[in-house]
Amino acid sequence: MSDNNQKVYWRGYEELTNDLDFVKNSESEFNLPSDQEKSSGPDRRDFLKAMGFGVAAVSLAACEAPVKHAIPLLNKPEEYDPGIANFYASSFYDGGDYCSILVKTREGRPIKIEGNKLSSISAGGTSVKTQASVLGLYDNNRFKNPKKGNSNIEWSALDAEVKQGLDAAKAAGQAIYLVSGTNISPSSNAAIAAFSSAYGNVKHVQYDAYSAHGLLEASKEVSGTRAIPSYDFSKAKVVVSFGADFLGSWLSSTEYSRQFSKTRKVGPSKKEMSRLFVFESLFSITGANADYRTNIRPSEKGLVVAALYNEVVAKLGGSPIGTPAPKTSRYIKEAAQQLVDNKGAGLIVDGSNDKNVQKLVLQLNQLLGNFGNTISFASPSYVKKGNDAEFNQFVDALTAGQVGAVLFLDGNPVYDHPRGAEIKTSIGKAGLSVSFAYAPDETAAACKLLAPNHYFLEAWGDAEPKKNHYSLVQPTISPIYKTRQAEESLLLWAGINTTYYDFVKGFWKTNLYPKQKYGYGSFKDFWNYSLHDGVFEVNGSNPRVQTDASSATDSTGRVIAVAPVPTVILPEPSLNFDMAGVEAGISADYKASGAGFELVIYEKVGLGSGAQANNPWLQEFPDPVTRACWENYLVIPSALAKELGLTVTDGKTAKVNLKVGNKTIALPALVQPGQNVGTVGLAIGYGRSETGKTGKDIGVNAYPLLKLVNSTVSYAIEGVKVEKNDEVHLVAHVQTHHTVMGRPAIQETTLDKYLKDPVSGRYFPKISTPNGEEPAANFSLWFDNEIERVPNEMAMGPNKRPNHQWSMVVDLNTCFGCGACVLACQVENNVPVVGKQEVLNRREMHWIRIDRYYSSDMSKEKAKKDGVGLLDMYAASEIPSEDPEVVFQPLMCQHCNNAPCETVCPVLATTHSTEGLNQMTYNRCIGTRYCANNCPYKVRRFNWFSYPENKDFDFNVNNNLGKMVLNPDVTVRARGVMEKCSMCIQRVQEGKLYAKKEGRRPIDGEINTACAQACPTDAITFGDMADKEGKLYQLLAEHKDGRAYTLLEEINTKPSVVYLSKIRNKA
Amino acid sequence: MNQRLVSQIKSFFFSFVLLTGAISSHTTLADSTSTANVAAAAPAAVASGGGGDAAAGEAVFKANCKQCHAIGDVVVGPALKDAHKRWPSKAAMANFIKYPQKVIDGGNAYAKGLYDKYKQYMPNHDFLSAGDIDNVIAYIVKESENPTPVAAAAPAGGTAATETGSEADSDSGLLAPVVGILLITLAVVIILLLVVINLMSRIIEQRKDELSETDLDQIEGKVNWSVFFGHPLFKGVVAFIFVVVVGKAVFDKAYSVGIQQGYSPDQPIAFSHKLHAGMYEIDCNYCHTGVNKGKSATIPAANICLNCHNVIKTESPEIKKIWKAVQKNTPIKWVRVHNLPDLAYFNHAQHVKVGGIECEKCHGPVKEMEVIQQYSPLTMGWCINCHRETVVKAEGNAYYDKMVDLHQTKYGKSTMKVEDIGGLECSKCHY
Secondary structure (H helix, E strand, O other), rough: OOOOOOOOOOOOHHHHHHHHHHHHHOOOOOOOOOOOOOOOOOOHHHHHHHHHHHHHHHHHHHOOOOOOOEEEEEEOOOOOOOOOEEEHHHHHEOOEEEEEEEEEEEEOOOEEEEOOOOOOOOOOOOHHHHHHHHHHHOOOOOOOOOEEEOOEEHHHHHHHHHHHHHHHHHHHOOOEEEEEOOOOHHHHHHHHHHHHHHOEEEEEOOOOOOOOOHHHHHHHHHOOOEEEEEEEEHHOOEEEEEEHHHHHOOOHHHHHHHHHHOOOOOEOOOOOOOOEEEEEOOOHHHOOOOOOEEEEHHHHHHHHHHHHHHHHHHHHHHOOOOOOOOOOOOOOHHHHHHHHHOOEEEEEEOOOOOOOHHHHHHHHHOOOOEEEEOEEEEEEEEEOOHHHHHHHHHHHHOOOOOOOEEEEOOOHHHHHHOHHOOOOOHHOOOOOOEEEOOOHHHHHOOOOOOOOOOOOHHOOOOEEOOOOOEEEEEOOOOOOOOOOOHHHHHHHHHHOOOOOOOHHHHHHHEEEEEHHHOOOOHHHHHHHHHHHHOOOEEOOOOOOOEEEEEOOOOOOOOOOOOOOOOOOOOOOOOOOOOOOOOOHHHHHHHOOOOOOOOEEEEEEEOOOOOOOOHHHHHHHOOOOOOOOOOOEEEEOHHHHHHHHOOOEEEOOOEEEEEEEEOOEEEEEEOOOOOOOEEEEEEEOOOOOOOOOOOEEOOOOOOOHHHHHEEOEEEEEEEEEEEEEEEEEEEEEOOOOOOEEOOOOOOOEEEEEHHOOOOOOOOOOEEEEEEEEEHHHHHOOOEEEOOOOOOEEEEEEEEOOOOOOOEEEEEEOOOOOOOOOHHHHHHHHOOOOOOOHHHHHHHOOHHHHHHEEEEEEOOOOOOOOHHHOOOHHHHHHHHOEEEOEEEEEEEEEOOOOOOOOOHOOOOOOOOOOOOOOEEEOOOHOOOOHHHHHHHHHOOEEEOOOOOOOOOOOHHHHHOOOOOHHHHHOOOOOOOOEEEEEOOOOOHHHHHEEEEHHHOOOOOOOOOOOOOHHHOOOOOOOOEEEEOOOOOOOHHHHHHOOOOEEEOOOHOOOOOOOOOEEEEOOOOO | HHHHHHHHHHHHHHHHHHHHHHHHHHHHHHHHHHHHHHHHHHEEEEEEOEEEOOHHHHHHHHHHOOOOOOOOOOOOOOOOHHHHEEEEEEEEEEHHHOOOOHHOOOHHHHHHHHHHHHOOOOOOOOOOHHHHHHHHHHHHHHHHHHOOOOHHOOHHHHHHHHHHHHHHHHHHHHHHHHHHHHHHHHHHHHHHHHHHHHHHHHHHHHHHHHHHHHHHHHHHOOOOOOOOOHHHHHHHHHHHHHHHHHHHHHHHHHHHOOOOOOOOOOOOOOOOOHHHHHHHHOOOOHHHOOOOOOOOOOOOOHHHHHHHOOOOOOOOHHHHHHHHEEEEEEEEEEEEEOOOOOOOOOOHHHHHHHOOOOOOHHHHHHHHHOOOOOOOOOOOOHHHHHHHHOOOOOOOHOOOOOOOHHHHHHHOOOOOOOOHOOOOOHHHOOO
């Protein structure tokens, strides 16, 4: 129309100016949302297009199969065969956590880490961090080249520049600092010594992200050596822990878990059990496993220790210390009585970083005669060596510009030290700064030069986690990138041109070979066998000399059972307990009248200090106690939540503002039952700013909140404020209910009751019939054919699955909840990482989970007594008690012999095998999800997406390097199929094949699932119920009329997984 | 009309003649093979003695010597014809077989000469017993004096040729006369028929006028085709056949999607299984070293090729490709022939080592394949079918003792098939 009247109208200013958005949208009739806004998915046209394209693509794809290549090696080493795994012994160490390991390699790629049974320290156990560490090798963000600033340079250029810088520092008479985390490698320390002697003024400073400085200093004053005493929890009948999370994150926790678990196994043949007292502020997994737990304020901790000391002194004689009495005194008297009653078989440990308290604890152990029994300085532990005071001096020197050169061997102090910000700004003041980081971190970003180190799976090395206990680190793959062993760089700069392999070998030849009593005739034998075994223990015994059946090896030469190493009792060094200053120190630092809130900074079992923050497995690993993942949060007591008006429903929470000194940070809050009312807690390891995409800016960094007291890092900060912040936040929880609500999934009793009646605490479901009540197991929907299916009966009665009946026993008493099994399963079975949003959508994929249940104050009896209605009772049951008891329950597919999932699958994708396994056939599954719907245990997982090669799930399987970690024997599941625990069918099949090839039956223990293999406490036993000599059958036979029960017996699914009831050692 | 008939009969005759010729030539072929067989068998029976058992020696020779030696030809090492005559005593020769390097380094002139010529040490054979060595020498003596024609000239496909030969032998004795008689009878019948037709046509020709219009139409071959083709029954039949044929074709095609039976891609190096496995009878295991150990039989590494080819045929352009790969450190990209989908797990060791299945059972006549090809369909139906039919090789394997016992005592079955012990279960192959 506008043509007629010759007038031009614009529909708006946008048309006049030819605005880009206007032009784009001018053709569309409806004001449809833009592409970014259109998140609701494809429309009809897209669907049709996609369908059309899909059909075309399928028909095209069908025409010709892609050409695949098979590329053999040019020169095949003799021991290498495609399709057959090789195992190499090595060692893992990260922040106190030491494990001797076997690295499983396939086609030259490390794909899994398993425990090495030959080590007397980790003894086949592994931790979450150890299991996850294999992925660090395939981190796509790793440094690929030496760097100067942001540009890649050649090694020769780097060497020249470093040498020049070092020479300049030497000439100027300035100090050269070599900063590292705890260095437990004797060869590495020798290399550092060689470097030091070449340059003169070199200071090697060690520090720990989570410091044990207080304990080390106390030990130094008592024993003369600055080393951690070695603990033996297996000999302790009474353990008292003051905030030392020895089952989770404290020092060598894998070792301690293993030792402690030995005292927690109870049955007809072993009627003794240790008793654990825990005094702590937050809720750790050690606290969760305590028989008696008391929550205390951090500011009264010293007084609580002193109170226990005084109680013991009152009973045994001695001089009490004059500190004020603490406000909380619950269980102190009981603990003192127990310790005195079990003199020489008790153990007191403390997790604080306060020298005075640690000295008092050592003195207490001495007073009770525990030295030489449960605690010893004869062969002290070296898992932490960091010196806060020396490190502080280094930072002072650096900020003052007195440092000529600084080299960061490992550790990341810019991130994980309270003075990190100062270090970051002052690094530039040093003439030369070099980082040896293998992957991006905050310290490397601040350094001028980068000399990337090998990942430990590519490197040679050794370790001495405990005096006279050595182990080796050997490469399991050639270096992937242009990296170089840090020690080799140091030696080269010191003018020693050698490979580090030769250096380590030389070190062992001169220093360790003379110590050996194994009877090896030559160094070559000593070296080769030590390398094969992974460990060399000076006072240990030669595994080859044992001839009994218990040191059996399987066909790959893996040792599958080891005879106990005879204990050599070493004389205790003379100890000097000078308690001067302890009383004054404790009186000054602690008070009984704490008020307001105190912040405790703690370490998580999974992520630890944050060194592995870019590991998606660890990020998605749910914290054993809070069951949350993908970030850190402020754990607050429920009283504070009430005060702030916070409600947490289904992970939905409000953020809070945490004020520490002049710093304020906003972070989500999570209510933690059982936590001290005056305490809030925050985990370290999050809030990394320089790392790969996965770990970057996840959560908040807690290190800057730490404070230094007398140049010692303190992990408890008084006078913090918590205020409400109205921002809504979602925390990814994998378990949304807290208590077991009276259902019999958990069956528990106390030791006294158990000893009187083996079936105490057990639940026997009954069904009312006209003839009275009968056991629920007598009624079945299923036709009981020739296969007798009841595990309880099967273990005892005639077994009708004659070949194999694979089963599992889970001892709830020795499962401490650490989660090593969860990670091991994830690595073994190619379980994808789904990310925070999908966890929020309840679509996490872990095949095994560890349910954590709190006890509730409400019970059926109480409801009856108080006249509470049924609905109200269940509602109240969901509220955990203020002082809850905790149970951890690993839950994987129960492999029911009457499996509800199998009967509802319309395509028979899930069926039962003649070996008792519930088989899941991915290629047959059409994704109806009926099975998951019908599973009473909720262990089936559905692939809502295709996780590999999907940019929305940009984790390790979205890049070619990260995919290297996949287990080639396990299918990577496609979108739209169901998956679940297979009881490691690939291992079962492999083990059977080994046996068949050698024409024999499988040896008991030869076939093991990943979860059972990883467990440091042997809480999971896997085996063949048809093997009557086997450990599994024996275990079930022992507990059949006692602790053994199957989950939800009343629905008669007859699972193959049998649980042993939880027993608490309390009155 | 009669012309047409005659021409049909002529063409029939032609094919008949062709057929007869073919059969007679087949018979002669079979005859010649059988004579060759007889010739081969004769000397084997004669020659033995001379201190060792030549027949046993042949087995030892094949297992240990054949990779590098032949009687008449230089392979990796010298030809062994009359080798025993080149040594002063049998003991000296035996000693050399056991410890070649020792003898060469010890200064034996003849041994040193061999070393200078062939530039490499033969590995020690001290694992052979004195008896074995005696037998091998006896075999060499026998072969030198009286070479086995078939074995020497073409050991290739020996067994296969013999089998077809003997089959044809037994049949052709009976088949040829029967077919001959039948053919003669047929010829007589046809001649008679031709005569009859000729007579009839003449009669019709003469009495044409007496015939009606329709009769004439019939004789002239005039048919109302439009009625025939337009008939609903005809349409129905055609439509039905069309649907069935097309349906079958589509179904077959769809069913064969992803099946690569017969797939024989060009390989980067023209390796001949016919030559290596067939002619030289090199054991499959020698190159495919993983077959008894793990899931993959493995494609040999270049160093296995060069075990022999650092001496043999080094000038061949194909062998030079291997050298080039080694020198340039670039692995050879063979094209994978047997591809299973990722969802299926297959293990060679289970089938070959434990199950005792011959390679040829799945891989077909590899010894006759110039270029390797996929012989079996490798479909799930094919796998399952074999699991249904195959008896578990349980004797001598303690793993199966329990189950064999159960099968016999409880179910009274003398054989235990793979399917009887869970061989059809999903998670045997899918996990």
